[in-house]
Amino acid sequence: MTRKILLFIALFILVLAVSIQAASITYKDKLGRVVNISVPVKRAVFFETYEILALLDVWDKIVGIGSYAYDNDLINAVKPNIRNIPTAGSGGGQINIEVLLKQKPDVVIAWTWKPENIKFMEEKGLKVIGVYPESLDELYDVMRLHGKLFNRQKKVDFAIKEMQKIFSLIKERSSQIPQDSKKKVLWIGGKPTSVACGIGITNDIFRIIGGINQAGHIPQRNADVSIEQIIAWNPDVIFIWGNAKYQAKDILYNPQWRHIRAVRDGNVYKSPQWSTWSPRLAIVALWMAIKTYPEHFNDIDFERIAEDFYKKVYSISYSQVKQIEN
Known part of the structure; x- marks a missing residue:
């Protein structure tokens, strides 16, 4: 009986682990593109919205960052060695595709200011989510997306509540x-x-x-x-x-x-x-x-x-x- 119970527990843990590995989210981005991402994300590049990253404590998952983050006061306060994370360009539209591909990201978060850049990255086989929040509700939605990508929904929900208090x-x-x-x-x-x-x-x-x-x-x-x-x-x-x-x-x-x-x-x-x-x-x-x-x-x-x-x-x-x- 004990061996059967142990075997059942082992199988349950295995099935649970497989289901976690297979979890994914589907997100419709600002350009109307439907992107499917396996979560939690292990390797990500953020050209924009890095100030949202500051509350998530997922720096070990960030393999590339927009160059403007290097001079951001908040980012330097929460991540003093931010320059150790390579940059593949800027949120303004400049992209170093060689660096980006070398990092092998599971997802790239990019500003939709230049849609052609998102198309270019997509053609290179990268999964890209285009963001451009144009209202407070859209900002909340983008924040919640970040929470889902890294399994940090509680942190995001807490931050939104603190914002709403003010x-x-x-x-x-x-x-x-x-x-x-x-x-x-x-x-x-x-x-x-x-x-x-x-x-x-x-x-x-x-x-x-x-x-x-x-x-x-x-x-x-x-x-x-x-x-x-x-x-x-x-x-x-x-x-x-x-x-x-x-x-x-x-x-x-x-x-x-x-x-x-x-x-x-x-x-x-x-x-x-x-x-x-x-x-x-x-x-x-x-x-x-x-x-x-x-x-x-x-x-x-x-x-x-x-x-x-x-x-x-x-x-x-x-x-x-x-x-x-x-």
Whole structure:
């Protein structure tokens, strides 16, 4: 009887192990492609969304990374030796296919900015998932994808709950602002006349903080507009993309912008160089809310909330990241 029981247990363990090995997920990516991936993934290359990796603790599974990750403050805080992971190019579209093939990844996560690159990698026999979250819900979906790839769903669900706590705090305050007191806001990008429009995570964040996106009626991700149009919009607050090559002072002291209310009142702010495809989008949103409506958030201790968030989600301190950023 004992031998039969032991044999049954051994067979059960074998069947269980085989079923785990054979597990897979099917995901429809941003380009509408249906990709089937065996999970958990053992070898992965990430050209983008590496800030999501920062919460998963799966660095032993990452065999390639986008080159921009080397200079990312969060990545350097959680993975100081990040440069030990080879790069096969950048999220901007440059790909070193020889390095990529040498790493033999089970999956490649790529930005859909250049669909031809995804097609090229696919033609080389690689399984590629194209991502480009254009809303908060899409970001959550991409985060959950990362959890499924590495069997880290609980970590992702926890991070999303922590994000939602901060969003709820912001909404609670912003919902009390009368409609006629809501401020006109604008997000400008790589050049001052490139604006974030009605499609994209930035527009969702503007809604959460109670701001009126002056370019929100344009059904695009981004658009180039004239300085005359920005003057006509006359935003109360202007935010600058964190990776832009210019600073707030370049807008504040530019005579072409002097008649805009945000410039006259000194309400032009450059965002931190943080990805908006990241859990710390919630911290960016809180920072934006405080800058937009200081009178409604004057009792909020931003540093304390950020510290608590970083420790819970990334198991590091906010101060560590700030030191690297500065």
